[in-house]
Amino acid sequence: MALRIGVIGAGQLARMMIAPAVELGLDIRVLAEDEGMSAQLAATAVGDYRDVETVRRFAAEVDVVTFDHEHVPQEVLRALVADGIAVHPGPDALRFAQDKLEMRARLADLGVPQPxxxxxxxxxxxxxxxxxxxxxxxxxxxxxxxxxxxxxxxxxxxxxxxxxxxxxxxxxxxxxELVPFVRELAQQVARRPSGESVVYPVVETVQRGGVCAEVLSPAPGASEKLIEVAARIGREIAEGLGVTGMLAVELFETDDERILVNELAMRPHNSGHWSQDGAITGQFEQHLRAVADLPLGDTSLRAPWAVMVNILGGPQNATMGERLDTVMQKHPSAKVHTYGKDPRPGRKVGHINVTGDDLDDAVYEARSAAACFE
Amino acid sequence: MALRIGVIGAGQLARMMIAPAVELGLDIRVLAEDEGMSAQLAATAVGDYRDVETVRRFAAEVDVVTFDHEHVPQEVLRALVADGIAVHPGPDALRFAQDKLEMRARLADLGVPQPxxxxxxxxxxxxxxxxxxxxxxxxxxxxxxxxxxxxxxxxxxxxxxxxxxxxxxxxxxxxxELVPFVRELAQQVARRPSGESVVYPVVETVQRGGVCAEVLSPAPGASEKLIEVAARIGREIAEGLGVTGMLAVELFETDDERILVNELAMRPHNSGHWSQDGAITGQFEQHLRAVADLPLGDTSLRAPWAVMVNILGGPQNATMGERLDTVMQKHPSAKVHTYGKDPRPGRKVGHINVTGDDLDDAVYEARSAAACFE
The missing domain is CATH 3.30.1490.20 (ATP-grasp fold, A domain)
Known part of the structure; x- marks a missing residue:
């Protein structure tokens, strides 16, 4: 029987786990908040993730529980662990993603550089x-x-x-403190329960209005030292906090070449979407491998550059489907990822990945493709 | 509302359409022969594809009908067309894939080189x-x-x-005639109802016991002339037979540098599986785009070489899941595609794709990875 992976939450992150689960022959099952969610195709239950009995019933039918988001309450997580269910990331790790004060205190204990x-x-x-x-x-x-x-x-x-x-x-x-940063970076790490971990190259993230707009992989102009330091910080946090699955570490790069930890996410993260098309092993496949305690995949790049641009808000006066025709016509090399969500202002409804040999070309192509949805 | 694509047949080809359908936001629905088939996740109906009423009921709920296989009878296909349903490929094209005598006669009319x-x-x-x-x-x-x-x-x-x-x-x-061929090749073409077509590079296929065992993309040592002639033959057939969706043309290459058409398949085909990881647009995404009459995607290679090796028969004394652990441990860069099928001798239960800069390395890696399932 195929290994059953239960995902709590049916947003786009759960949706994007479906493709690699099908490829690898893993039986993915989603506990959805409601009908018609982004990951509807794999939904096998609908219910409130804050209700311990709902989550228990769902978890009883799978081999490992993981998450689309970090909002499952500690008491629910701990009830699953007490039932003997494999939960990745586990409650002891997730609390650092759920509470930023706990996160800051723990990173201070670990000696990780932060504001x-x-x-x-x-x-x-x-x-x-x-x-x-x-x-x-x-x-x-x-x-x-x-x-x-x-x-x-x-x-x-x-x-x-x-x-x-x-x-x-x-x-x-x-x-x-308000860090005088020159840019923002993100470091993706995957870690298995058995301890193995792999890192992706550090990437540059561009935020607009507090929301991730673009990601450039690898971070342009990154020195070997920067790449090494970011990877080391990522591994130290994954190890120190006992993270299992994907970890995203959002970082500030300062004008005096320091990097400081901004935020953490213990799941596939927007800053890692480029890896779906830009790396041998995308972050969604990697997350499944990690939480299932399977050996981790190659994080090498498929091309010198990968650029991700979010589709925010979505079409103003057309359907997503109508815009799909336009983007495919104008940008045959753009990879379009949609979330099955109704467009509304500021909402992430999809993203574009473009890979290539030239960064400027890839950025132009990805931005132009995403603009087809405005 | 998302465009609804109905696939008749729930084998591995339908299964491998699920991932790109989810990415593109297309609503994929499968008419399965039975419960628990390879494409079960997207199955919305179970029934006999030879029964016109069963197929009609299924087709009434989708925007376009396409296929996992070529066995749907002409009378069923023609009933759908008479109902006004978009069927791709249509019955007039499919009959050439269903009857090899009709195919030979038609290719002769077109002047396409054949045995x-x-x-x-x-x-x-x-x-x-x-x-x-x-x-x-x-x-x-x-x-x-x-x-x-x-x-x-x-x-x-x-x-x-x-x-x-x-x-x-x-x-x-x-x-x-028994063609004295030096090797076998395959040419992939995609064509939209509106007439646009794109070609993939011609590939070498290696058969063992009459079954495809390996595919090397592009065909090693292929001259520009060979690449051009194969592409031209592919386009001529797609156009001449009115194929919509993916077309695979299996070819013999002779020692006097001629290429002759062996077989045709009007769907994604084993000889094109390499494209899932080796091309910007894989054949399953391309098939969906073509049958939905959406603009076609870039067929450029993601790496100099892509090698596909079938997993035939599957594990002798272990489950697919147990072998997954082994292959991931030993071959972190191999892309594993599984079909959710019980292993039995000679049955195709999955395949491995490896991409890289060196052909020999890629072949070695892909064969070694596939061997983990023996």
Whole structure:
């Protein structure tokens, strides 16, 4: 019988695991939040991932549980582990992706380079941190943020007053120094439960409005030292936090050539979508191999350059299908990945990958192809 | 609403259409012969493809009908067309893939180079052909053969006596000269209903026991002239027979540098599996684009060489899953494609693709990886 992999959550990340699961002969089953989700094709159950009995019933029918997102509550995860179910990444790793304060504290213990930060329980504590860091900082809610939500650049503690008001007793906000970065990078790592890990080349990510817009792989102009340091940081975090499956480490590169950890994701991540077409083993296949504790695949590049551009918002006055015709007509070498989602402003509804020998050509081609969906 | 593509037949070819359909956001639906078939994940109906009402009901829920195999009877195909349903390839093209005598006659009309052949209704007629061609020939049943079945090399008309005995009145066998070929080639072509066509580079196919064992892409040592002639023959056949979707043309290369058409398949074909990992647009994505009348994709190679080796028979004393671990451990760069089929001797249960800069290395790697399943 084929190995059964259960994915909690039916978004586009679960959807993009379907293709490699079919190729490898793995039996992928998805617990969907609702009908008609992105990963509908592989959905075998519909229910609330916060409900322990719903998740237990789903998990009883699979050999390993993994995730489309990091929002499954700790008590649900721990109930599965107590039932003897293989959960990857496990609750002890996932809590560092679920809580940014825990993440910062743990990375500090590991000695991983990161921005100055503090746990602040009051506007006064925040103001002290700001005063000590040039009067500005980045305030984050420790939990539930994504794509720029729950993140605010402030130059005054009052800018975060409403978040403090909403804090429950004993809780706190995270404040980080505003890093004078020259660009953002991301490091993908895969790690098996048995300990084997592989790294992808560090990539450059371009954010617009707090959302990933483009990824260039490998990071243009990256020195051997930068590549090595990013890979080492990635492996240290994967190992130190006990991550199983894919790990994405978002990084700042400063003008004095330091790299500092910004955010973590313990799953296939937007910054790794280029690997579907740009690497021998794409991150979705790699995630399945890692969580199934199968030997990991070759992370070599298929071409000197791979460029990913997100399709944000989607078509303004046409269907995705109509735009598909246009992009295929104009850009026969662009690889189109769609998420089966209705377009709405700012929503990620797909992405384009282009590989090639020339970076400028690949960027132009990928941007032009994505623009067909505007 | 996403374009709905209905595939008749749930074998591995339908299975391998699932991944590109998901990527492109096409709604793939499969009419399966039975439960638990290779393309089960996308099966939305189970029934007999020879039953016109079963197929009609299935076809009523899709925008275009295509195929996993060429066995759907003409009367069923024509009923769909009469209902106004888009069928690709259509019955007028498919009949040339269903009947080798019709194919030979049509290719003769088109002036396409092919082996000498004859329609023979009796052992006497067959013997005359053999006498005129050095005493030997290849006898084929015009319908229903595949993977070497329904094909017999004879040096005496009596060798085909039982086939003549079974012929119905008015039917005949096909006899072809035994071509002194130096190797076998295959040419992949995709053609849209609107007429656009694209070609892949001609590849070398290696058969063992009448079954495709290996494919080398592009055909090693192929001259520009050979590449051009093969592509021209492919396009002429696609155009002349009105093929829509993928067309595979199996070819003999002779020691005097001629190429002669051996067989045709109007669907993604084993000789094109290398393209999943070796070309920008794999043949399964290309088939979907072609039958949906969407613009065709780039057929450029992703690497100088791509090698495909079939996994025949499958594991002797282990499960496919157990062998997956072995092949991943030993061959991290091999791309494993499995069909979700129980192994049995001679059955195609998967294939390995390897791409690279060096042909010998790629062949060695692909063969070694496939050998992990023996």
């Amino acid at each position: 100055d930060w503090a746990r602040v329980e009051s506007p006064e504590a925040l103001q002290s941190f700001l005063d000590a860091h040039g009067g500005r900082g980045v305030v984050k809610t420790p939990r539930g943020g994504y794509d720029g939500k729950g993140v605010r650049v402030v130059d005054n503690a009052q800018d975060a007053a409403e978040w403090f008001d909403r804090l429950e007793s004993g809780d706190a906000l995270l404040v980080e | 000498d052949w004859a329609r023979v209704e009796s052992p006497e007629a067959l013997q005359s052909f053999l006498d005129a061609h050095g005493g030997r020939g290849v006898v084929k049943t015009p319908r229903g053969g595949y993977d070497g079945k329904g094909v017999r090399v004879v040096d005496n008309a009596q060798d085909a006596a039982e086939w003549f005995d079974r012929l119905e009145s008015g039917d005949a066998l096909l006899v072809e």
